[in-house]
Amino acid sequence: MNIKRFNWQIWAGFLLSFLASLAYPLFFINYPITRDFPWATLVLYALAVVLLLIGLKRAFTGDTKRPLLSKLVASGLAGLSVIIIGLFLFSTLIMSRWLPPSTGAPQVGQKAPDFTLSDASGKQVSLSELLSQPIAGQPNPPKGVLLVFYRGYW
């Protein structure tokens, strides 16, 4: 294989699209600054798109040994990259906003509805108890409670 003739840009562009997508759930998601709006991923995608465009140009205008194969491979890789990038953008910019309005949720000034649920050891915990009883080692009941509802680790 002649190294100078190898269309590395098209492969690099595809690989970068793929790796940049993986980097979000594996790394960027741990830092609010790159999670809240995936700008770091978008920067990597921009670089990937540049590489893909160069790669496509090479495949379609270059003097490759097998022009048809080059065009097919380049188109395929570019197409896959577009799908990968598109899916990522859709899920992080659009789907993540598909949330119910929750207009009936307790608002500032309202008394929160009580509930009794199991903690991790199976013990039943009620909200009213938590507010009225001191936590272990404290003389007074807590000044307040922060409730964090989360999606879960399904």
Next chain:
Amino acid sequence: MAISVDPPETNRGMLAKAGYTFPFLSDPNAEAIKRWDLLHEGQGTNGGGIARPAEFLLDSQGVVRWVNLTDNYLVRARPEQVLEAAKAVE
């Protein structure tokens, strides 16, 4: 306190790994979640509902003093925001 539809077993495993010391409550039938109008249907692995992300700060009387209902589940309240809100609660 953290609340989700995950069962206590799931929370135990996660707590052992992450080392959190605050209570993690399980609401597998989404009873409290529904009462607080936080149900997000069809999102669970078996097609059930889960909680949409939300944070509430209650005072010692159980009255809501601060709410964060994000419009994007990738964006949650940052610790600084919560601490700021907590300062105002007696």
